[in-house]
Amino acid sequence: MSTLAASSITWTQGSRRILDDVSLEAPAGQVLGILGPNGAGKSSLLRILAGLRRPDHGVVRLDGVPVGEIPRRQLARSLAIVEQALEVHEDVTVEAAAALGRTPYRGTFDALSARDHEAVERALEVTGMLAHRSRSWRSLSGGEQQRTQLARALAQQPDVIVLDEPTNHLDIRYQLDMLELLAAERLTVVIAMHDLNLAARFCDRIIVLQHGRICAAGLPEAVITSALIRDVYGVAAVVEPSQHTGSPVATYLGVSAASA
Numbered sequence: 501m502s503t504l505a506a507s508s509i510t511w512t513q514g515s516r517r518i519l520d521d522v523s524l525e526a527p528a529g530q531v532l533g534i535l536g537p538n539g540a541g542k543s544s545l546l547r548i549l550a551g552l553r554r555p556d557h558g559v560v561r562l563d564g565v566p567v568g569e570i571p572r573r574q575l576a577r578s579l580a581i582v583e584q585a586l587e588v589h590e591d592v593t594v595e596a597a598a599a600l601g602r603t604p605y606r607g608t609f610d611a612l613s614a615r616d617h618e619a620v621e622r623a624l625e626v627t628g629m630l631a632h633r634s635r636s637w638r639s640l641s642g643g644e645q646q647r648t649q650l651a652r653a654l655a656q657q658p659d660v661i662v663l664d665e666p667t668n669h670l671d672i673r674y675q676l677d678m679l680e681l682l683a684a685e686r687l688t689v690v691i692a693m694h695d696l697n698l699a700a701r702f703c704d705r706i707i708v709l710q711h712g713r714i715c716a717a718g719l720p721e722a723v724i725t726s727a728l729i730r731d732v733y734g735v736a737a738v739v740e741p742s743q744h745t746g747s748p749v750a751t752y753l754g755v756s757a758a759s760a
């Protein structure tokens with residue numbers, strides 16, 4: 501397992517500063533949640549963390565090594581990203597889509613090795629896609645596509661996985677399934693989420709972005725508060741620890757009540 505850390509990340513597009521002095525650490529084996537309203541900069545930050553985009557300032561390090569200095573193929577063996585925009589464009593089968601995760605381990609014309617098959621099989625199994633392995637990508641529901649994307653990332657056998665709202669198409673059972681799976685795997689996880697209650701339940705630590713800056717960071721019970729929900733989202737909420745799990749649970753009272 502690896503530690504992913506970012507220090508003083510700044511990213512500007514035109515005259516807009518999208519990310520401003522963002523520093524964070526995703527410790528080995530932990531789940532770090534990235535929260536924040538629409539347009540706060542979550543996806544931009546994740547792409548920089550995954551080495552897909554260079555920041556204007558600051559550096560992302562994987563186990564102390566700047567990601568920009570790690571050869572692509574080597575980085576892809578250590579770090580996988582599941583982006584919001586679905587990346588499979590051709591009409592491949594579920595199994596072939598998951599097998600794309602083995603690309604960093606294979607030569608261009610190599611057949612899948614026994615190890616590749618094993619990794620794909622396991623990834624399809626834990627994501628509940630084994631029974632759908634022969635179906636075509638285009639025939640899948642949004643949730644099935646999302647689970648296939650996760651299977652592709654897990655087949656990559658990374659140490660770190662970066663996910664951009666991976667549960668937004670999933671029903672509640674598969675949301676819990678995916679989050680439990682991610683928490684149980686020997687992985688360092690950075691995950692952008694909108695559901696504050698699920699984030700509070702599954703993340704070891706949480707960072708909240710607002711206008712490209714970190715406005716809160718820490719343990720879920722310290723971060724998910726009624727004051728934060730009011731100040732960052734403009735929503736009135738009551739936050740109480742769940743009697744069943746101990747995690748903070750927000751009950752939303754409404755938008756207008758926040759400004760009352």
Ligand SMILES: Nc1ncnc2c1ncn2[C@@H]1O[C@H](COP(=O)(O)OP(=O)(O)OP(=O)(O)O)[C@@H](O)[C@H]1O
Pocket residue numbers: 513518536537538539540541542543544545
């Ligand atoms: N390539 C780009 N060029 C210009 N502006 C961009 C670019 N990418 C993102 N932005 C802007 O940066 C801001 C942050 O976008 P980003 O997608 O990172 O936010 P987000 O927190 O992931 O939002 P959401 O919750 O809606 O997915 C937005 O205002 C967006 O329009």
